[in-house]
Amino acid sequence: MSTSARWDHPRTSFYTDHYELTMLQASLHSGAAHRKSVFEAFARRLPDGRRYGIVAGTGRLLEGIANFRFGDSELEFLQRTGVVNQDTLDYLAGYRFSGDIWGYAEGEAYFPHSPILIVEATFAEACILETYLLSVLNHDSAIASAASRMISAAGNRPCIEMGSRRTHEEAAPAAARAAYIAGFDSTSNLEAGFRYGIRTVGTAAHSFTLLHDTERDAFEAQVASLGAGTSLLVDTYDVETAVRAAVDLAGPKLGAVRLDSGDLVAQAQWVRQLLDDLGNVNTKIVVTSDLDEFAIAALQSAPVDSYGVGTSLVTGSGAPTASMVYKLVSRTDGAGTFVSVAKSAKNKASMGGRKYALRRLNEHGIAGEEIVGIGHRPEDDGNDRPLLQQFMKNGELLPGWTGHEGVLRARQRHADSMAELPPVVNRLQRGEPAIPTTYEEN
Template identity: 70%
Template structure:
């Protein structure tokens, strides 16, 4: 991690929301129900693709965005001009500031169906308008982190490098780089992620650099001259074997690495390794970067590969480009002034009313056995359990340490520890059930 921090100016997040959040606000303000104390919860009914676990990510970005959730004059003018809402609602939004509580799982934590990942407690008005932004951040970042964690597992200790920026929306790419590092990636190619979050960035050269020069030799010499002998040379622009021989001839035994970006990587890695060794370059590393995902990485386990560069499949969640997290009102003040659990009964989408609390049950050996979720109470710790909820925002005040570069370091550690305590079956890539069951007490998941 880079020890410096840099100031950048995030945009207001207040219009990164659905139109209906503001029309609901208008209707609730008029009906006198906007001030009702409400608890919304974020959870997922299922894991994507029958995976064994999910990874909760994006909290740091969410909290950074919450600080920017203010309506500018220009935005208020837009709401007025276009009649999205009435004058009373615009007046309410002029002074909007979140004053409630946010509590949730630690960023980087593994999760399961019905884990109560985040709860927002405030007036209905305040919690309602945050819905879309909160879900956007968590659904994308968690999708990438969940895919990334499986890739890191498949890599079995070899470093993974995030290189997918060009395959995602340009701002999503920054979030993807951050989420990948949270889930154990070594570094990223995305410079903005380095700038904002202090994560390590890496990169050397693309095919265009070779093509720019009159010969491959000129290109290699130019790169070595500028970046030093520890750089990695891309050897598949024309002919791999010729390029490897040329690279060694020019750079000598201290050449840092070569990169393969095409072809059958298993075969190529083996023949390039053999050739490098024959030429005396036992320490020159091999990075592979072509269309990798967790399955391709696993297939390369026996190949002499030193690092994996992962792009498209990472930033698109390896088949699950979004998480299925929802944000549901589970409890609110009724006409009598007391809090009451609420739940919809919609076909196939029913939810469990009441606030949830959770802990991870562990056996005496420290291995996770159950996700314990209590409705309106914290399940009893049987001695080896681990609490899961962190207070992030209290009375509108953000607790320190959960944003910026610091949050990434913390989340990465949390993720490593959380994975380490799951049963070994968590690392299986095949489809299957969540690696530990969720127990909801009392009541049942639908």
């Protein structure tokens, strides 16, 4: 049984805004609701100083669109509160998304104006997905983008996602999923493990030590119950005393010690020396305590084996949203012919027309440019990579993009994309996007 089959995806139709349904009602009245339309999700810019972003949330979103229904309870609420009229209620009662969805594969790097998701359907079907679609993509992509920078800073050292207590309870498994896609090794969140098959880890907090009469009593209980390979938290009182007690109780098979406070660089160095002097050369050091990509980079010279990251990760490390928007870029006119449409307001302009995208690679397979064709597919010069993948066809999910399989596929896509980008993406200093986005028109 697949991981995604073990839990029931909730109905998602009310993860939306009131005005989606009033637009629907008015367009049903005008007769334009059933015009074929093309909507596009994209980000006008990256967070200030960032060089790239990572797409995440696509698999969750597709599962949600497949469950985008208006049942009796939702329809009763809309009728009782007068949100929409009876004609609109009748339409919503039979709502099923029947269009096509294309986009960048989950885990893919994106840049300003990359056509991250393209929805082709009637205006009525596509319009009411806006809020749900953006809430998923903006949140998950922000987390994945921050996680990717942390993974880059960590090098070969694994990172553990442990931010559940710093975010909304439903956002927590989504954040763990996004972090895993971007390269995190594991999560502390059991719901993420249950839904997505991510490895879960965890041992004990300071409260466990404080519960016992002595620190040694706490360590003895943990080792007896969980085995010598457990990780012991050694900074509740005096770190040196704790490390010596941990080694005395668990011996050379002690799995790890965790440091959660103080000057982590200096502390890790002398704890490593102490462990080695005591014969525990294989005992690892795990560090936590408000880490972000910059703190992780500062720890590169320290003898640290893994990082536990919480608050900064689940808040996007200062960029809690990817600032994506969802715009109508093409629709049919009264004669059934597609015409390009675009918002032209100052500072919020969009580019009309159905988009196609590829990543231009050099002879060494390194990306140098994002090419976005408007109304046509850009020409591949022989080694370029098309970016748009089809996720749904005629309202049906195509295989491989959702569930545990989708998560693993996205994780691999992230690793492959990062290897393809120029080395500048590994710099944490503020800078321009790693590669430019170029439009090609017919």
